[in-house]
Amino acid sequence: MASVLDLDIQFLPGVGPKRADLLKTELNLYTIRDVLNFFPFRYIDRSKFYAIGELQPAMASVQIKGKIMNLQTEGSGHKQRIKATLFDGTGMIQLVWFTNIKWVKEFLKPDTEYVIFGRISEFKSQLSISHPEIEEFQKFSAKNIQGFVGVYPSTEKIRNANINGKIFRAMVEAAFEKIGTEIISESLPASILEEFGLPNLRETYKILHMPSDLTAVSRAQFRVKFEELFWLQLSMAYKKQVHTQYVKGFVFRRENDKLLRLFYKQHLPFALTGAQVRVMSEIRADVEAGKHMNRLIQGDVGSGKTLIALLSMLMALDNGHQACLMAPTEILAQQHYVSLQKFLSNLPITIALLTGSTRKKERDSIHAGLLNGSIHILVGTHALLEDIVQFDNLGLCVIDEQHRFGVAQRARLWKKNSQTPHILVMTATPIPRTLAMTLYGDLDVSVIDELPPGRKPIQTMLLRDSHRLRMHGILREQIALGRQAYIVYPLIQESEKLDYKDLEDGYASITQAFPLPKYATTVVHGKMKPQDKEYSMQLFAQGKAQILVATTVIEVGVDVPNATVMVIESAERFGLSQLHQLRGRVGRGGEQSYCILMAGNKLSAEGKTRLESMVQSNDGFELAEIDLKLRGPGDIEGTQQSGLPISLKLANLAKDGKIIQLARSKAFDIIAKDPALELPQHSILASGLKERSVQKISWRDIS
Numbered sequence: 260m261a262s263v264l265d266l267d268i269q270f271l272p273g274v275g276p277k278r279a280d281l282l283k284t285e286l287n288l289y290t291i292r293d294v295l296n297f298f299p300f301r302y303i304d305r306s307k308f309y310a311i312g313e314l315q316p317a318m319a320s321v322q323i324k325g326k327i328m329n330l331q332t333e334g335s336g337h338k339q340r341i342k343a344t345l346f347d348g349t350g351m352i353q354l355v356w357f358t359n360i361k362w363v364k365e366f367l368k369p370d371t372e373y374v375i376f377g378r379i380s381e382f383k384s385q386l387s388i389s390h391p392e393i394e395e396f397q398k399f400s401a402k403n404i405q406g407f408v409g410v411y412p413s414t415e416k417i418r419n420a421n422i423n424g425k426i427f428r429a430m431v432e433a434a435f436e437k438i439g440t441e442i443i444s445e446s447l448p449a450s451i452l453e454e455f456g457l458p459n460l461r462e463t464y465k466i467l468h469m470p471s472d473l474t475a476v477s478r479a480q481f482r483v484k485f486e487e488l489f490w491l492q493l494s495m496a497y498k499k500q501v502h503t504q505y506v507k508g509f510v511f512r513r514e515n516d517k518l519l520r521l522f523y524k525q526h527l528p529f530a531l532t533g534a535q536v537r538v539m540s541e542i543r544a545d546v547e548a549g550k551h552m553n554r555l556i557q558g559d560v561g562s563g564k565t566l567i568a569l570l571s572m573l574m575a576l577d578n579g580h581q582a583c584l585m586a587p588t589e590i591l592a593q594q595h596y597v598s599l600q601k602f603l604s605n606l607p608i609t610i611a612l613l614t615g616s617t618r619k620k621e622r623d624s625i626h627a628g629l630l631n632g633s634i635h636i637l638v639g640t641h642a643l644l645e646d647i648v649q650f651d652n653l654g655l656c657v658i659d660e661q662h663r664f665g666v667a668q669r670a671r672l673w674k675k676n677s678q679t680p681h682i683l684v685m686t687a688t689p690i691p692r693t694l695a696m697t698l699y700g701d702l703d704v705s706v707i708d709e710l711p712p713g714r715k716p717i718q719t720m721l722l723r724d725s726h727r728l729r730m731h732g733i734l735r736e737q738i739a740l741g742r743q744a745y746i747v748y749p750l751i752q753e754s755e756k757l758d759y760k761d762l763e764d765g766y767a768s769i770t771q772a773f774p775l776p777k778y779a780t781t782v783v784h785g786k787m788k789p790q791d792k793e794y795s796m797q798l799f800a801q802g803k804a805q806i807l808v809a810t811t812v813i814e815v816g817v818d819v820p821n822a823t824v825m826v827i828e829s830a831e832r833f834g835l836s837q838l839h840q841l842r843g844r845v846g847r848g849g850e851q852s853y854c855i856l857m858a859g860n861k862l863s864a865e866g867k868t869r870l871e872s873m874v875q876s877n878d879g880f881e882l883a884e885i886d887l888k889l890r891g892p893g894d895i896e897g898t899q900q901s902g903l904p905i906s907l908k909l910a911n912l913a914k915d916g917k918i919i920q921l922a923r924s925k926a927f928d929i930i931a932k933d934p935a936l937e938l939p940q941h942s943i944l945a946s947g948l949k950e951r952s953v954q955k956i957s958w959r960d961i962s
């Protein structure tokens with residue numbers, strides 16, 4: 260039998276087909292169930308009135324009372340609007356209607372006190388409320404409205420159609436009336452409700468829509484947040500379980516270690532850090548056990564992830580397999596190639612580099628070498644994904660800076676062998692732990708939380724454009740000491756032309772301040788031909804140029820240990836994680852390094868916080884936490900590409916870390932005890948998971 264919850268909202272009294280259409284397209288509200296699950300995002304105490312004189316735009320929704328001073332109609336036709344001024348003895352505010360003008364004119368009476376409820380907006384420092392909820396104070400107090408009311412999410416179109424909070428509340432009341440005593444079937448097992456003291460669904464809906472007090476609201480919100488996060492975690496736990504059970508991995512045996520041992524003994528110029536040792540043992544545990552490795556390595560810039568990649572690839576080679584390393588840019592791939600060759604120069608290992616600019620002839624010979632097994636390690640860019648690139652026996656794929664690759668691209672690597680190769684993805688964009696649990700919840704995660712010894716913390720300073728000469732002074736000092744410097748300009752798609760102009764102007768003024776023959780400045784940007792880019796990079800890498808002016812193409816992975824200054828122009832235009840990445844290009848040798856953030860004289864509050872955080876912290880994880888709080892999870896690099904539909908209504912990945920942990924440990928606990936969700940008490944979970952898997956997040960997508 261169909262539940263009344265599935266009834267179309269147009270059949271709710273007061274809704275009708277026209278409003279229903281708008282609610283469907285604007286807010287995705289189709290059924291009564293959707294209405295119940297459409298929660299207020301804050302609550303207002305209706306027994307309190309603000310004084311108009313103390314209103315601030317940031318207050319958003321407020322309740323005030325006062326008398327209408329003056330009423331005027333402006334414009335004509337469909338541009339017509341009506342404006343009223345409300346006065347309460349402390350100040351005035353404008354009320355505006357774009358529709359229902361006739362009704363407003365008839366309804367509003369002079370010398371009458373009204374209760375007004377709505378969202379404040381500010382235009383040219385004049386405060387106003389459009390389409391407020393309005394009621395005569397006498398009637399309002401007669402109704403004895405008490406307690407709290409919810410403020411519902413809305414959109415411009417919804418507001419303009421005069422669908423306000425009052426209408427939402429009426430809709431919810433009508434929904435409850437329709438439901439009557441019909442049972443609202445529970446979506447969580449009773450044992451979970453009991454264990455965490457969660458209210459049941461009916462109660463949750465009642466409280467959230469018709470709250471009596473805020474303590475109850477928190478309790479009900481907790482249930483909703485917990486449930487949202489729990490389903491995410493349960494689906495990850497389940498997929499991970501299925502993966503472990505059904506996807507077998509190549510076994511890399513310790514007793515086969517030959518190259519690896521030789522490399523450790525004879526070719527490794529330094530000792531591994533404690534963190535590197537730990538991560539290697541985590542990798543070893545995966546590949547030794549016949550488990551298919553699907554592991555994320557998180558490590559701050561400069562923590563030595565390349566070495567982890569190298570050691571893991573040697574393991575694959577020792578066990579008769581080939582390995583590949585994919586990087587997001589040509590420069591980075593090139594550099595990996597050079598450093599692997601340097602590390603492995605005296606070992607019988609053939610490494611090839613394949614990028615978009617590899618010539619046809621060489622490309623053909625690489626394809627052949629991969630197929631006949633004479634090439635052991637392939638380093639490359641996206642070019643590596645092409646179908647024509649086939650291996651003899653690929654055992655391990657390493658993906659560097661994985662967030663730069665799309666989901667589909669990563670998935671293609673999995674298919675490069677009939678038996679899925681082990682996957683190691685590396686990222687230097689630290690993700691807060693709680694976010695990682697959600698984004699990469701079905702991957703195993705290793706963290707390199709230690710830098711190689713002897714690094715001096717980078718000194719970061721924030722300079723305004725008016726202090727440009729100080730920046731030049733620091734450059735001169737450092738160059739006199741034999742060091743090199745990067746100067747980076749933002750490049751943002753929409754204003755590409757202007758950005759290139761900035762870069763060109765910057766280059767011109769730098770070469771003027773640092774003229775030949777004493778100084779040499781070179782330039783790298785995305786519009787250059789690959790050969791020119793490489794030539795320019797080489798000039799810098801070999802120390803023939805002291806200054807490199809660049810766009811963010813140098814952001815990831817570039818390694819020139821002699822560079823000690825990173826100047827970031829228009830730093831306020833970069834996100835925190837990008838700034839931190841850029842800063843990571845210096846401080847790679849033993850010398851004191853500097854990061855100079857150049858910012859315009861006008862800065863937004865958020866921009867200021869961002870840049871000041873950079874000055875105060877060198878810790879990528881700490882900065883990631885700050886970034887998450889400043890921008891919210893949707894904007895964190897990596898979330899868009901992760902394939903995870905973050906459509907959480909109440910749970911907030913930035914703020915609800917504790918609930919994420921609770922939900923995660925419960926979900927993984929359940930799957931550990933009942934891997935296929937076969938126990939009768941878990942039948943709700945099995946069917947819930949099936950329903951939700953329509954969203955199709957697969958573990959492949961997220962790796």
Ligand code: ADP
Pocket residue numbers: 529530531532535558559560561562563564565566687711712816818847
């Ligand atoms: P990232 O994690 O940013 O990719 P890299 O792998 O490029 O870092 O390493 C940064 C630098 O540190 C490289 O020059 C590398 O050779 C060096 N390095 C890596 N591991 C160690 C170690 N254990 N001791 C000393 N130097 C190391």
Ligand code: MG
Pocket residue numbers: 564565659816
């Ligand atoms: Mg790297």
